[in-house]
Amino acid sequence: MPDLGVDLGPVWLTLKLAGLVALMLVALATPLAWWLAHTRARVRPVIEAITALPLVLPPTVLGFYILVLFAPDTPLGGFWVRATGSTLTFSFTGLVLASMLYSLPFAVQPLQAAFEAVGRAPLEAAATLGAGPRDAFLSVAAPMALRGYLTALVLSFAHTVGEFGVVLMVGGNIPGKTRVLSIAIYEHVETLDYAGAQTLSAGLLVFSFAVLLMVYTLNRRAPGRALR
Amino acid sequence: MSLSFDIALSFPEFALKVAAELPTRGLTVLFGPSGSGKSSLLRVLAGLERGATGRVAFGAETWQDGRRFLPPHRRGVGYVFQDARLFPHLDVAGNLDYAARRARRRGAQPDLAGVSAALGLGPLMARAVPQLSGGQRQRVAIARALLSCPRVLLMDEPLSSLDAPARAEILPHIEALRDAAGVPILYVTHSAAELARLADRVMILQGGRVRREGPVAEVLSDPDAIPALGVREAGAVLPATLSSHTDDGLSVLSISGGELVLPRVDARPGARLRVRIHAHEVIVARTRPEALSALNILPVTVTQLRLGEGPGAAVQLRLGEDLILARITRRSAQALDLAPGVECYAILKSVAVAQGDVGGFGGE
Numbered sequence: 001m002p003d004l005g006v007d008l009g010p011v012w013l014t015l016k017l018a019g020l021v022a023l024m025l026v027a028l029a030t031p032l033a034w035w036l037a038h039t040r041a042r043v044r045p046v047i048e049a050i051t052a053l054p055l056v057l058p059p060t061v062l063g064f065y066i067l068v069l070f071a072p073d074t075p076l077g078g079f080w081v082r083a084t085g086s087t088l089t090f091s092f093t094g095l096v097l098a099s100m101l102y103s104l105p106f107a108v109q110p111l112q113a114a115f116e117a118v119g120r121a122p123l124e125a126a127a128t129l130g131a132g133p134r135d136a137f138l139s140v141a142a143p144m145a146l147r148g149y150l151t152a153l154v155l156s157f158a159h160t161v162g163e164f165g166v167v168l169m170v171g172g173n174i175p176g177k178t179r180v181l182s183i184a185i186y187e188h189v190e191t192l193d194y195a196g197a198q199t200l201s202a203g204l205l206v207f208s209f210a211v212l213l214m215v216y217t218l219n220r221r222a223p224g225r226a227l228r
Numbered sequence: 229m230s231l232s233f234d235i236a237l238s239f240p241e242f243a244l245k246v247a248a249e250l251p252t253r254g255l256t257v258l259f260g261p262s263g264s265g266k267s268s269l270l271r272v273l274a275g276l277e278r279g280a281t282g283r284v285a286f287g288a289e290t291w292q293d294g295r296r297f298l299p300p301h302r303r304g305v306g307y308v309f310q311d312a313r314l315f316p317h318l319d320v321a322g323n324l325d326y327a328a329r330r331a332r333r334r335g336a337q338p339d340l341a342g343v344s345a346a347l348g349l350g351p352l353m354a355r356a357v358p359q360l361s362g363g364q365r366q367r368v369a370i371a372r373a374l375l376s377c378p379r380v381l382l383m384d385e386p387l388s389s390l391d392a393p394a395r396a397e398i399l400p401h402i403e404a405l406r407d408a409a410g411v412p413i414l415y416v417t418h419s420a421a422e423l424a425r426l427a428d429r430v431m432i433l434q435g436g437r438v439r440r441e442g443p444v445a446e447v448l449s450d451p452d453a454i455p456a457l458g459v460r461e462a463g464a465v466l467p468a469t470l471s472s473h474t475d476d477g478l479s480v481l482s483i484s485g486g487e488l489v490l491p492r493v494d495a496r497p498g499a500r501l502r503v504r505i506h507a508h509e510v511i512v513a514r515t516r517p518e519a520l521s522a523l524n525i526l527p528v529t530v531t532q533l534r535l536g537e538g539p540g541a542a543v544q545l546r547l548g549e550d551l552i553l554a555r556i557t558r559r560s561a562q563a564l565d566l567a568p569g570v571e572c573y574a575i576l577k578s579v580a581v582a583q584g585d586v587g588g589f590g591g592e
Binding site: 121122124125126127128129130131132133135136139140143144146 | 274275276299300301304305306307309311313314315316317326327330331333334372373376382
C-alpha cells in the first residue's frame with residue numbers, strides 16, 4: 001500500500017459501514033418493496049411517502065430525530081444500554097442503524113420498481129405449476145428482479161459512503177469507530193490540511209462516478225428500468 | 229368425478245355468477261363474447277381470484293367454500309395463459325423442468341420426453357424465451373402445463389393472440405390432447421370455429437351467466453342457441469367416418485344420414501372425423517332438386533322451426549341420427565310450408581372437416 005500521506009483508517013471504516021448497510025438494507029427492504037409493489041391498501045401512498053422522506057429531509061433533521069430516538073432515556077436507546085452496556089449514539093452500531101434509515105429509499109425504490117415490472121402474471125403461472133409463494137418468490141420473482149437487486153445494492157452502498165450530516169449528528173468523529181471518509185475530509189479541511197482533503201475527495205469523486213456509470217450501464221441493459 | 233362449482237365474483241361494472249357441474253373428461257369449451265366472464269371463471273377455478281365467493285369442488289375434494297380456500301399451487305390445475313407466461317429468465321428446457329421438478333416433489337411422474345416429443349419441442353430445448361415465435365411459445369406453455377401433471381387442464385384462449393398459421397400449428401396438438409383422454413380440459417374461446425372443432429361439451433356464457441350448457445352436438449344444433457353463437461357462426465357438428473377417396477380427388481364420408489362427398493380430406497379411410505355444417509351453407513328444398521351442381525343433397529325431416537326477430541328463420545333438420553341447422557328467410561319458410569314433421573332435402577353448399585370425435589347427445 002503506497003503512502004498517500006493520509007490516514008486510510010476512515011476509508012476502511014467507510015467500506016465496512018457501507019457494505020454492512022447495503023447488505024442488511026437490501027434484505028430488509030425486500031418485504032417492504034414487495035408489499036408496496038403488490039398491495040392495493042389505501043395506506044400505500046402514506047408508506048411510500050415515509051419511505052421517501054430521507055430523500056428530501058436535510059440530513060441534520062434526520063440525524064436530530066435519530067439522535068433523539070437513540071438517546072439512553074428512550075425505550076430503544078435504554079434497551080441498548082441495558083443489553084450491551086454502551087450507548088447507541090456515537091457507536092459504530094448506531095451508525096449502521098442510522099445509515100440504514102438514511103439510505104432506505106435507495107434500496108426500496110429500485111426493488112419496488114423491479115417487482116412492479118415483474119408483475120403478478122409470472123407468479124400466477126408459477127403457482128399453477130405447483131410453486132408456493134416462497135418458492136415462487138425465490139425461483140421466479142427474485143431472479144427476474146435481479147437487476148433491481150444489483151441497483152439497490154450499489155445505490156445504498158454508494159449513498160452510505162457519501163453521507164455526512166447524519167453521521168456527524170449521530171456518530172460524531174471518533175477515530176476507528178465513527179470517523180468515516182466524509183468526516184475525515186471535513187476534518188482535514190478544518191485543520192487546513194488541503195492535501196489530505198484533496199486525496200480523499202478525489203478518491204470519492206472517482207468512486208462515485210464509477211458507481212453511477214455502473215448503475216446506468218445496468219439500466220440500459222435492463223428491460224424494466226430499475227432506477228427511477 | 230366432476231368439477232362442480234357455484235361461484236360469484238363482482239367487478240365494478242360486471243358480476244359473474246355461475247353454477248355448474250362439469251364431467252372431468254373430454255374437452256369442455258367455455259364460450260362467449262369478450263367480457264362475458266369466461267376467463268374470470270377459469271381464474272376462479274384455478275384459485276387465482278381470492279375475491280370469489282361460493283364453492284368449488286373437484287370430486288370429493290373441496291377447493292373452496294365459505295371457510296376454506298385451497299391456494300392455486302395445491303389445486304393441481306394446469307393453466308395455459310393467453311400470453312403463454314413463460315419464465316424469461318429460463319430457457320425452454322428450464323421452463324419445462326420447472327414444472328416437472330415440482331410435479332415429482334408431489335410424487336407424480338411427468339413424462340418429459342413424451343410430452344416434449346408430442347409437442348415437437350426437441351429442437352427448441354436450448355432456446356431462450358424471447359427467441360421463440362408466438363406459436364412455439366404457446367406449444368412450450370402447453371407442454372409446461374402438462375408436465376405439472378394436472379388433474380384438470382385450463383386453457384384460456386390459447387390461440388387468440390396467434391396468427392392463422394400459428395393457430396393451424398397448435399390446433400392439431402390440442403385435438404390430440406383431447407383425444408388422448410388423459411386430462412380433462414376446460415377451454416376458453418370466443419371463436420365458434422375452435423368451439424366446433426374442439427368441444428365435446430360447451431358452456432355458453434353471456435354477461436356473467438350461463439346461457440346454455442350441454443354436449444356440443446346438442447347445443448350447436450339447437451335453434452335457440454343461435455343468438456348466443458352469432459348468426460354467421462351457427463351450425464351443427466356431427467360425427468363422420470372417412471369411407472374412401474375417389475380417383476377424381478374427392479373423399480367420401482359416411483354420416484348417420486347418408487354420405488358426404490367433399491374435396492379431398494387428408495385422412496385415412498376409417499378415420500373418425502367431425503364435420504361442421506354452417507347453418508347459412510344449407511339450402512332447403514321440398515322436392516329433390518335435379519340438375520344441380522351441389523354434390524351433397526340429403527333427405528331430412530324438419531324437427532323445429534324458429535322464427536327470428538328479423539327476416540330470418542332457423543330450421544332444425546333431422547339427418548339420420550344427427551341434427552343440423554339451416555338458416556333461411558322467414559319468407560322461404562312460409563313459401564315451403566315448413567313445419568315439424570315435413571320431409572324435405574338439405575343441399576349443403578360447403579362442409580368443414582376436422583379430426584376427432586364429436587361429443588354426442590346426452591354426452592356419454
